[in-house]
Amino acid sequence: MTIAVQPYYKVERIMTGEKLEIIKQRRLLCLCPTQIHSAYHRFFIEDVFDVSFKDYGQGHAVLYLHTKQGVYPYTIEAVDEMFVAEVKRLIAQLEP
Secondary structure, eight states: OOOEEEEEEEEEEEEETTEEEEEEEEEEEEEOSSEEEOSSOEEEGGGEEEEEEEEEETTEEEEEEEETTEEEEEEESSOOHHHHHHHHHHHHHHOO
16 A cells, blocks of 8 residues: 655666767655655665655755665655655654
8 A cells, every 4th residue: 555655767868879868767756554665675664764855946856765774865856745744754653
């Protein structure tokens, strides 16, 4: 069951001959009751310390997922406040 979804994107730059091709791949960060998963990573809520973001304006921001394995940045166009609030709520429920 998915609680909230935060769209993010990955930019890939490919050189073909003398031409630079830029490909924007749209992906989803999905929050479930026990985990957060992206296209290539899965984090259990008990391994997540915090979630934060930096808004650079003009549709550019970075969401940071602070985990036991390190900090994972996700490039986003807009912050889904519900996603951030729900992650923080789930983390708070685990604290003694």
